Amino acid sequence: MKALTWHGKHDIRCESVPDPQIEEGRDAIIKVTACAICGSDLHLYNGIMPDMHSGDIMGHETMGEVVEVGKDNKKLKVGDRVVVPFTISCGECFFCKRGFFSGCERSNPDPSKAKKLWGSSPAGLFGYTHLLGGYSGGQAEYLRVPYADVGPIKVPEGLTDEQVLFLSDIFPTGYMAADFCNIQPGDTIAIWGCGPVGQMAIKSAFILGAERVIAIDTVPERLALAERSAAITLDYMDKDIYDRIMELTNGRGADACIDAVGTESDPSASWDARLDRIKVATFMGTDRPHVLRQAIHCCRNFGTVSIVGVYGGFLDKIPMGSAINRGLTFKMAQTPVQHYLPILMDRIQNGEIDPSFIITHTGSLEDGPDLYKTFLEKKDGCIKVVLKP
Numbered sequence: 610m611k612a613l614t615w616h617g618k619h620d621i622r623c624e625s626v627p628d629p630q631i632e633e634g635r636d637a638i639i640k641v642t643a644c645a646i647c648g649s650d651l652h653l654y655n656g657i658m659p660d661m662h663s664g665d666i667m668g669h670e671t672m673g674e675v676v677e678v679g680k681d682n683k684k685l686k687v688g689d690r691v692v693v694p695f696t697i698s699c700g701e702c703f704f705c706k707r708g709f710f711s712g713c714e715r716s717n718p719d720p721s722k723a724k725k726l727w728g729s730s731p732a733g734l735f736g737y738t739h740l741l742g743g744y745s746g747g748q749a750e751y752l753r754v755p756y757a758d759v760g761p762i763k764v765p766e767g768l769t770d771e772q773v774l775f776l777s778d779i780f781p782t783g784y785m786a787a788d789f790c791n792i793q794p795g796d797t798i799a800i801w802g803c804g805p806v807g808q809m810a811i812k813s814a815f816i817l818g819a820e821r822v823i824a825i826d827t828v829p830e831r832l833a834l835a836e837r838s839a840a841i842t843l844d845y846m847d848k849d850i851y852d853r854i855m856e857l858t859n860g861r862g863a864d865a866c867i868d869a870v871g872t873e874s875d876p877s878a879s880w881d882a883r884l885d886r887i888k889v890a891t892f893m894g895t896d897r898p899h900v901l902r903q904a905i906h907c908c909r910n911f912g913t914v915s916i917v918g919v920y921g922g923f924l925d926k927i928p929m930g931s932a933i934n935r936g937l938t939f940k941m942a943q944t945p946v947q948h949y950l951p952i953l954m955d956r957i958q959n960g961e962i963d964p965s966f967i968i969t970h971t972g973s974l975e976d977g978p979d980l981y982k983t984f985l986e987k988k989d990g991c992i993k994v995v996l997k998p
């Protein structure tokens with residue numbers, strides 16, 4: 610089959626690779642009908658996540674049609690149309706039973722490296738390093754789905770691939786980001802990053818009752834799309850973000866702040882962002898947490914900082930003094946996608962949201978390497994890429 614494979618920094622190829630096979634009784638194989646490129650894939654593309662191997666298949670936002678099921682899989686049958694969560698979860702362990710699917714303690718077959726780095730291992734993920742299981746991803750013609758009687762959700766009649774594909778990751782992620790904020794009537798939510806995750810967080814914050822959303826980025830098309838979702842937008846290149854948020858909130862700060870940027874914050878945003886870039890380049894630091902610092906400062910006393918932008922290692926100069934003295938709550942996670950799937954499928958089905966509004970580019974797997982570049986460079990108005998194998 611054809612698949613997009615990783616070969617080092619900025620080197621993604623469309624290659625022929627062996628077809629996946631059923632390996633365990635609960636597996637399924639799906640024929641991919643649509644898959645997407647995520648901001649998290651850019652961390653691999655930029656070579657900043659450790660433990661990718663040459664030839665690894667990329668991709669963790671995938672849907673398709675079931676073409677084969679293992680002998681123990683009682684939930685799926687050939688012909689079912691499903692969306693596959695990016696988190697691989699057994700459904701039976703301590704964490705899965707409590708709904709913390711992205712903390713599954715069984716799905717990473719070699720948890721030792723993650724344990725060394727993070728203390729414990731989270732769930733295995735599709736197409737996302739050997740630290741997190743070394744699973745082949747779904748930017749391919751076919752995908753092997755382990756524990757396929759837990760993760761995939763069947764798509765009801767009448768919904769297009771474009772409407773449901775983002776249930777695999779960015780819609781639940783944006784929704785979780787807003788859910789973490791415990792939104793009360795009258796609340797103002799500030800969101801850093803108007804990429805796909807930020808856009809989903811804006812919509813979700815309004816769905817969950819926010820009165821105002823302040824959205825921060827610098828890319829004109831992304832700010833314009835945020836405005837179309839009724840957000841007040843701020844360009845971090847020409848405004849002092851702290852001052853503007855204080856002006857908009859009677860000098861108090863936002864009720865909750867969402868970091869939908871993560872480790873690759875724009876180094877030109879400020880002096881501390883530039884310093885982070887230098888520290889990472891000289892192996893004196895692991896991440897660029899400028900947005901997290903700013904979100905903490907801009908959050909009102911006893912507010913919530915909701916972190917869904919991904920970080921990898923040990924973050925420097927985080928203003929914990931500000932956080933503890935002012936009573937902030939921190940919430941963060943790789944999304945336990947399965948936990949949110951039924952309710953978000955309902956919200957799509959009853960017309961509250963159509964997540965396809967963020968798609969700007971569609972192509973084939975062969976177009977994949979070029980579209981990675983377009984997405985990274987935010988060229989040609991690119992906000993979200995969907996590939997149709």
Ligand SMILES: NC(=O)c1ccc[n+]([C@@H]2O[C@H](COP(=O)([O-])OP(=O)(O)OC[C@H]3O[C@@H](n4cnc5c(N)ncnc54)[C@H](O)[C@@H]3O)[C@@H](O)[C@H]2O)c1
Nearest residue numbers: 648649802804805806870871874875878917918919943944
């Ligand atoms: N927690 C999860 O489960 C989960 C799931 C999916 C994605 N993510 C993470 O969410 C983040 C965003 O993903 P995406 O797909 O939207 O990616 P993206 O790269 O398209 O979007 C990031 C946006 O942040 C903006 N940005 C950069 N520096 C900024 C700054 N200083 N202030 C404000 N905005 C700034 C960029 O211009 C860009 O529009 C990534 O870190 C990704 O890894 C996490």
Ligand SMILES: [Zn+2]
Nearest residue numbers: 647648649778
């Ligand atoms: Zn993702």
Ligand SMILES: [Zn+2]
Nearest residue numbers: 699702705713
């Ligand atoms: Zn589990």
